[in-house]
Amino acid sequence: MSDPAPKKGPGLAVWLPLGLFAGFLALVVVGLYWPADREVSSAFIGKPLPAFDLPPASDDRPGLATAQFKEGGKPRLLNVFASWCFPCKVEAPQLAALAEQGVEIDGVAIRDRKEDVAGFLKQYGNPFKRIGKDDLSQVQLAIGSSGVPETFVIDGKGIIRYQHIGDIRQEDIPLILRKLAEAQ
Amino acid sequence: MFSASHHSRSCRAKSRHQARRQVSRLRSTRTVVVLLLTNLAAFTLTTPAAAQDMLPPAPYAYKQLADPKQEAKAQALMETLRCLKCQSQSIADSDAPMAGDMRHQVRTRIAQGEDPEAIRQWLIERYGDYVSYTPQVKPITWPLFAAPLLFLALAAFLLRGRFRRRKGA
Numbered sequence: 001m002s003d004p005a006p007k008k009g010p011g012l013a014v015w016l017p018l019g020l021f022a023g024f025l026a027l028v029v030v031g032l033y034w035p036a037d038r039e040v041s042s043a044f045i046g047k048p049l050p051a052f053d054l055p056p057a058s059d060d061r062p063g064l065a066t067a068q069f070k071e072g073g074k075p076r077l078l079n080v081f082a083s084w085c086f087p088c089k090v091e092a093p094q095l096a097a098l099a100e101q102g103v104e105i106d107g108v109a110i111r112d113r114k115e116d117v118a119g120f121l122k123q124y125g126n127p128f129k130r131i132g133k134d135d136l137s138q139v140q141l142a143i144g145s146s147g148v149p150e151t152f153v154i155d156g157k158g159i160i161r162y163q164h165i166g167d168i169r170q171e172d173i174p175l176i177l178r179k180l181a182e183a184q
Numbered sequence: 185m186f187s188a189s190h191h192s193r194s195c196r197a198k199s200r201h202q203a204r205r206q207v208s209r210l211r212s213t214r215t216v217v218v219l220l221l222t223n224l225a226a227f228t229l230t231t232p233a234a235a236q237d238m239l240p241p242a243p244y245a246y247k248q249l250a251d252p253k254q255e256a257k258a259q260a261l262m263e264t265l266r267c268l269k270c271q272s273q274s275i276a277d278s279d280a281p282m283a284g285d286m287r288h289q290v291r292t293r294i295a296q297g298e299d300p301e302a303i304r305q306w307l308i309e310r311y312g313d314y315v316s317y318t319p320q321v322k323p324i325t326w327p328l329f330a331a332p333l334l335f336l337a338l339a340a341f342l343l344r345g346r347f348r349r350r351k352g353a
Contacts, residue, residue: 044309111237136242144309
């Protein structure tokens with residue numbers, strides 16, 4: 001072994017721990033300031049609605065079944081909600097506005113009691129054509145929804161075309177309308 | 185927390201400097217504690233209204249299957265499925281209602297004779313790979329499986345050099 005070789009080697013190696021530490025620090029900073037998106041979006045977009053037949057969640061609206069989406073009508077919204085869900089209350093005026101513009105909205109009430117749904121609809125309005133009662137989150141799991149509220153655009157053939165995660169805000173309405181038009 | 189403050193107050197055999205430092209440290213601890221408590225209060229005050237359903241848990245959310253073999257299969261699967269509400273927990277660990285509904289789904293399907301891996305696949309079709317804690321070998325995941333082998337090979341290569349040098353010396 002010659003003299004200069006070992007001098008060169010450690011010279012660079014000495015910086016390795018610091019380099020690793022800096023890299024680790026950078027990773028922490030990135031994770032801290034730009035946290036990863038924790039929303040789980042459905043992988044079921046573009047696929048047909050799975051088969052389900054839910055009993056009504058409300059006395060003045062029928063229940064909800066897959067067949068109703070395949071009647072070849074215009075695209076509809078499928079709103080996954082619950083009376084116990086706070087953002088669903090925040091979303092209510094936007095759903096009302098969409099219904100007023102002629103958008104047909106069906107609801108799936110997740111783990112909800114009839115009397116609570118009735119109270120919710122009475123207080124925040126009822127934009128729904130049909131409301132299915134999903135006590136075991138079966139439809140929610142079947143369409144890849146991971147929370148309430150979520151809103152799906154379903155085309156006339158019963159294909160899921162778009163998923164909106166979280167409450168629909170005022171500024172989301174144009175996007176929802178566009179997605180409905182695209183599903184035409 | 186409170187016993188600590190009591191303790192420092194009763195402790196007299198200290199220099200003034202030490203005592204002052206103690207007080208300032210105590211004050212900052214107190215601030216942290218107050219902040220924590222207010223956060224906790226805010227959290228407990230707001231969350232129940234936001235996410236509390238009134239329905240009882242799904243039948244098989246907390247009830248094991250009668251057949252111990254099937255239950256073992258279900259348990260093994262549930263431990264490797266992610267709760268979508270509490271994302272760092274498995275559905276076996278989580279008390280979120282949705283996790284309960286997922287457990288119900290897993291148990292009833294296994295009771296009907298469905299293969300655990302088919303149930304996992306069913307969920308992956310809907311939620312993506314994220315729902316499963318067990319990584320599948322796919323084009324995007326092969327580095328995950330190849331990296332340990334590569335590192336082992338690299339280590340062997342480096343060590344081989346060392347051994348050779350030692351032998352030569």
